[in-house]
Amino acid sequence: MATGEVAVRVHGLRRAAGGLSATGRLFRRKPLGAAGFLVLVVMVFLAIFAPLVAQEDPLRLSAADIFKSPSGTHFFGTDNFGRDIFSRIVHGSRISLYVGFLSVLIGTTGGAIFGLISGYRMGPFDLVGQRVMDALLAMPGLILAIMIVFSLGATQFNVVLAISINIFPSANRVLRSQCLTVKERQYVDAARAMGASDQRIMFRHILPNALAPYLIIATAALGGAILTEASLSFLGLGVPPPAPSWGGMLSGGLYVREAPWMALAPGIALTLAVFGFNMMGDALRDILDPRLRGR
Amino acid sequence: MKQYIARRLLLMIPLIFGVVSIVFVVLNILPGDVAASIATQGEEEPDPAQIEAIRTALGLDRPLHQQYWDWLSGAARLDFGDSLVTGQSVMDDVRRRLPVTIQLGIMSLIIAWAIALPVGILSAVRQDSWMDYVGRSFAILGLAMPTFWVGILIILMLSRYFNWIPPLGYVGFFDDPSSNLKQFIFPSLALGWALSATKARMIRSTMLEVLREDFITTARAKGLREFVVINRHALKNAMIPVITLFGFNIGLLIGGSVLIEQIFTLPGIGRFLVTGLNSRDFPVIQGVVLLIVVGYAFVNLFVDLLYGLLDPRIRYA
Numbered sequence: 001m002a003t004g005e006v007a008v009r010v011h012g013l014r015r016a017a018g019g020l021s022a023t024g025r026l027f028r029r030k031p032l033g034a035a036g037f038l039v040l041v042v043m044v045f046l047a048i049f050a051p052l053v054a055q056e057d058p059l060r061l062s063a064a065d066i067f068k069s070p071s072g073t074h075f076f077g078t079d080n081f082g083r084d085i086f087s088r089i090v091h092g093s094r095i096s097l098y099v100g101f102l103s104v105l106i107g108t109t110g111g112a113i114f115g116l117i118s119g120y121r122m123g124p125f126d127l128v129g130q131r132v133m134d135a136l137l138a139m140p141g142l143i144l145a146i147m148i149v150f151s152l153g154a155t156q157f158n159v160v161l162a163i164s165i166n167i168f169p170s171a172n173r174v175l176r177s178q179c180l181t182v183k184e185r186q187y188v189d190a191a192r193a194m195g196a197s198d199q200r201i202m203f204r205h206i207l208p209n210a211l212a213p214y215l216i217i218a219t220a221a222l223g224g225a226i227l228t229e230a231s232l233s234f235l236g237l238g239v240p241p242p243a244p245s246w247g248g249m250l251s252g253g254l255y256v257r258e259a260p261w262m263a264l265a266p267g268i269a270l271t272l273a274v275f276g277f278n279m280m281g282d283a284l285r286d287i288l289d290p291r292l293r294g295r
Numbered sequence: 296m297k298q299y300i301a302r303r304l305l306l307m308i309p310l311i312f313g314v315v316s317i318v319f320v321v322l323n324i325l326p327g328d329v330a331a332s333i334a335t336q337g338e339e340e341p342d343p344a345q346i347e348a349i350r351t352a353l354g355l356d357r358p359l360h361q362q363y364w365d366w367l368s369g370a371a372r373l374d375f376g377d378s379l380v381t382g383q384s385v386m387d388d389v390r391r392r393l394p395v396t397i398q399l400g401i402m403s404l405i406i407a408w409a410i411a412l413p414v415g416i417l418s419a420v421r422q423d424s425w426m427d428y429v430g431r432s433f434a435i436l437g438l439a440m441p442t443f444w445v446g447i448l449i450i451l452m453l454s455r456y457f458n459w460i461p462p463l464g465y466v467g468f469f470d471d472p473s474s475n476l477k478q479f480i481f482p483s484l485a486l487g488w489a490l491s492a493t494k495a496r497m498i499r500s501t502m503l504e505v506l507r508e509d510f511i512t513t514a515r516a517k518g519l520r521e522f523v524v525i526n527r528h529a530l531k532n533a534m535i536p537v538i539t540l541f542g543f544n545i546g547l548l549i550g551g552s553v554l555i556e557q558i559f560t561l562p563g564i565g566r567f568l569v570t571g572l573n574s575r576d577f578p579v580i581q582g583v584v585l586l587i588v589v590g591y592a593f594v595n596l597f598v599d600l601l602y603g604l605l606d607p608r609i610r611y612a
Binding site: 131144151223270 | 309310313314316317318321322435436438439441444447448451455547550557568569573580584587588591592
């Protein structure tokens with residue numbers, strides 16, 4: 001008994017060590033992907049410890065501090081309301097990550113389940129559902145998002161909904177086509193012959209085999225989701241002010257010739273985040289789907 | 296080819312119908328109350344009688360199926376009613392503003408190709424050289440930098456270091472080409488760079504594939520100059536998949552022009568939409584969104600047909 005336990009533990013350790021060396025390999029083979037992963041780690045860290053990293057209240061107005069250039073007290077300067085830009089950037093990472101992750105989670109998971117059922121069941125459900133997806137895919141993403149937020153009202157969660165509806169059809173398409181190929185495999189026939197229910201076949205046999213494209217879509221969508229949130233907030237249709245959304249901060253810095261730092265910090269933060277997520281997505285796609293390597 | 300065109304045109308009917316219906320559902324049936332949000336000015340609670348009045352004026356008090364029918368027939372006649380703010384016909388305004396957005400789009404696409412072609416080709420031909428790395432970084436950066444931020448940076452730079460901003464107040468190209476171009480060149484650069492990124496990456500990867508094909512070796516073996524091999528034999532074949540990006544690009548272009556027109560104060564369709572959104576001008580929003588969405592569907596159809604023309608395999612699939 002005891003030896004078995006030890007064996008299990010050693011096996012576990014070995015697996016952990018294997019994981020570590022795999023990370024090392026990732027850094028050597030995919031430096032850009034690793035850089036992207038690093039950006040994600042830093043962002044998550046900033047978001048979690050935002051009040052500790054940036055002690056100043058990101059919403060505090062101060063008439064005496066309007067348009068202060070970057071200095072020791074205000075690393076990135078202050079904006080037109082005297083708010084500390086560094087603190088707003090740090091706290092803004094929470095909004096970007098929240099909107100990014102939640103919309104990708106809702107959009108890809110919803111689209112994946114719908115695509116799975118659609119591909120498995122076929123018939124009229126599939127026919128009608130896919131025409132709706134066609135129509136959704138045939139709309140420019142930002143316009144669809146603008147419409148939805150306008151109609152539902154500009155709140156943080158409605159922004160999440162608008163972005164997830166944009167992601168939904170592509171996740172749906174990929175999982176549907178994956179399901180169509182996988183369901184013809186012999187092990188699915190075998191499961192059916194053994195009397196497995198449709199649900200069991202879909203979620204235990206087909207879904208795990210369609211997981212790689214699901215992950216690829218999810219990471220690839222992250223950068224776009226953050227960018228869409230920024231665009232919406234920039235237009236005044238996103239996370240409502242005075243919340244420190246990076247996109248909203250840029251609309252404040254539009255024409256301030258005297259305070260260019262207002263436009264610099266949020267833009268750099270956005271670029272880094274989108275760059276990081278895109279690179280991580282590319283690397284993950286290369287690893288999970290060798291056919292596309294180097295594209 | 297005729298059969299292919301007929302089939303594609305037939306498929307357009309359910310697509311347009313679906314797209315128009317989704318716009319209707321999103322703007323009219325989703326929980327948000329448009330009349331209430333129009334009536335709400337600032338922090339005050341809107342007056343219920345006023346909400347009712349707006350609802351009647353917009354015809355939102357009628358049964359849904361009737362509203363839907365009117366919406367469809369209005370859309371078919373390209374009649375979107377009058378703006379709540381200016382009282383002018385939405386369609387007239389659109390007609391006036393369309394040339395601005397189209398010029399912005401065309402110039403951005405030209406710039407995008409002018410950047411993407413040399414960058415993509417050089418990156419592929421000199422794979423893993425410094426040119427390749429510079430080209431790829433350039434493309435990656437173009438993908439990651441938000442277009443509207445690039446626009447802001449351009450304006451900041453021009454005004455701070457050159458003490459110059461593009462002339463305000465739109466001038467038509469045929470009235471005064473030089474000041475028209477002065478207005479359009481910078482917004483087009485911002486948009487064009489963003490569009491060039493995906494193109495350059497795709498051209499690079501398809502070129503890399505094509506360059507390994509046997510017919511390239513043959514072309515070289517028969518003594519053709521490298522320039523001819525690259526531009527005549529390789530590029531032509533590498534371009535086919537890149538064309539599919541065109542439709543996707545137009546989608547980006549539409550979203551991007553909404554933002555860029557706002558930043559550079561160009562009176563195009565995108566700015567019209569944003570103005571409408573800010574003043575909660577429902578007919579304007581409805582009309583502009585519908586036009587954009589239907590126009591986009593037709594652009595995609597056009598791309599598909601072009602694709603079929605260039606690649607016979609598609610037609611018979």
